[in-house]
Amino acid sequence: MTKKLYFNGNVITVNNKEEVVQAVAIEDGKIIKVGTNEEILSLKDNDTEVIDLEGKTMLPGFIDPHGHIVPVAQTLMIVTLGDVTSKEELLARLEESLKNDPPSGDNWLIGFGYDNTKFEDGEHPTKFDLDKVSTEIPISVSHASGHLAAVNSKALELYGYVGEDYEVPEGGVVRTVSPDSKEPNGVLEENAILDSEKKKIVKAPGFEEILKAMVKAQKIYASLGITTTQDASVEEANGYNHILGACAQNNMLIIDVVGLATQPSTKNLMKDEGTPKREYFNHYKLGGAKTWLDGSPQGFTAWLSKPYYKVPQGQPKDYCGYGTQTDEVVTQYFVDCINMNVQVNVHVNGDEACE
Structure with missing residues (x-):
């Protein structure tokens, strides 16, 4: 592997000495030395790539302390909703996806990232909204937090949240159309969707x-x-x-x-x-x-x-x-x-x- 020498920068090492140096040498994918421009450039040989940082700051790689990289990858294959500012825009985005790229087989139409606080009324979409897009294809749109989702009537049926006697996994909530009713309105919280058995119900990409x-x-x-x-x-x-x-x-x-x-x-x-x-x-x-x-x-x-x-x-x-x-x-x-x-x-x- 080619040796790489980065020089003329503001290199923050985060080593035991908390040094900030001018240059860094890398060989076989590992840092072998940090120091002054002169010290690092003296390591140059015929196979060396030399990079002038032009005074820019170089940092070590960041560690993401809480992440979900597989769902991030999955969101690249589904309908992104993070920028929608109304229910109407959300529904239009889903309708466009359904028209241009309909789910195959028994796959679901899935959206992710809506934030109801951006909507004028602040309300979540419900099954009544999502049924306008389709009542035949199961639809689920996840909230930006990842801790609740809005689904249509077909999805509620597949989840088993129909009638009066459905069971909700402990730690989950199925919101209803009114306080004195058991009819789900399509908004599902926490383990109502995050329970491992419920996750199996949603058909994902291959x-x-x-x-x-x-x-x-x-x-x-x-x-x-x-x-x-x-x-x-x-x-x-x-x-x-x-x-x-x-x-x-x-x-x-x-x-x-x-x-x-x-x-x-x-x-x-x-x-x-x-x-x-x-x-x-x-x-x-x-x-x-x-x-x-x-x-x-x-x-x-x-x-x-x-x-x-x-x-x-x-x-x-x-x-x-x-x-x-x-x-x-x-x-x-x-x-x-x-x-x-x-x-x-x-x-x-x-x-x-x-x-």
């Missing part, structure tokens, strides 16, 4: 398509200077470990990815290695476990110790969000992980969840 999208997603991360990221939702049901493992096996990873095995899958996916330390294989490792204790402030599902400043419509004045698990279940999960020498990572947003 495996080869996902692998190609993973390459694109990594290039986005790398373009922003991120050289280590996570997927904090690795579980058997969604196949993320299989996807990331396949990327590693086929040398498709250009950045480091740390997977976290979710609570339902921790025991099956992770083994006791005698230490929490785990090694990369071709830039991927299953590094720890992951659990959730609440939702998101954007979706008003974060668990607070005091009521929300602006209580969501239909909730009592003392609404504080909610926890997604009991203390007994969480404690036992921690005990199990400790006994397996597995590091636990916990999703918490509200102060009560943190406590």
Whole structure:
């Protein structure tokens, strides 16, 4: 591999000495020396590439401490809604996608990233809105937080949220058309969609398509200077470990990815290695476990110790969000992980969840 010498810059090393130097030398993909322009340029030989930083600042790669790279890749294959500012625009975006690129077979029409606070009325889309796009093809549009989604009537049917006697996984909420009704309005929170069994219901793009999208997603991360990221939702049901493992096996990873095995899958996916330390294989490792204790402030599902400043419509004045698990279940999960020498990572947003 060609030796590379970067000089004439403001190189922030973040080493033990906290040095800021002029230049850095790289060989075989590793930093071999930092120092002055003269010190580094003296290492030049016939196969050396010399790069003038022209006074710019060079930083080490950024570590993304909380990420979901597989869903990022998946969003590259679905309808992006992060920039829509009204329900009408959201529906038009879905209709355009359905017309130009309709889902094949039993696949769903999936959108991601809408933010209802951008809408004039601040309301989420409901099944009544999404049914205008289609009542035959299941539709799901995820909120920007990733902790709730709006679905149409066909999707509700496939999820099993129909009639009066449907069951909702613990830690999930199915919103209804009115406080005294059990008829779902199409807005599903937390484990109502995030439960591992519910995730299996949504038909996603094919495996080869996902692998190609993973390459694109990594290039986005790398373009922003991120050289280590996570997927904090690795579980058997969604196949993320299989996807990331396949990327590693086929040398498709250009950045480091740390997977976290979710609570339902921790025991099956992770083994006791005698230490929490785990090694990369071709830039991927299953590094720890992951659990959730609440939702998101954007979706008003974060668990607070005091009521929300602006209580969501239909909730009592003392609404504080909610926890997604009991203390007994969480404690036992921690005990199990400790006994397996597995590091636990916990999703918490509200102060009560943190406590």
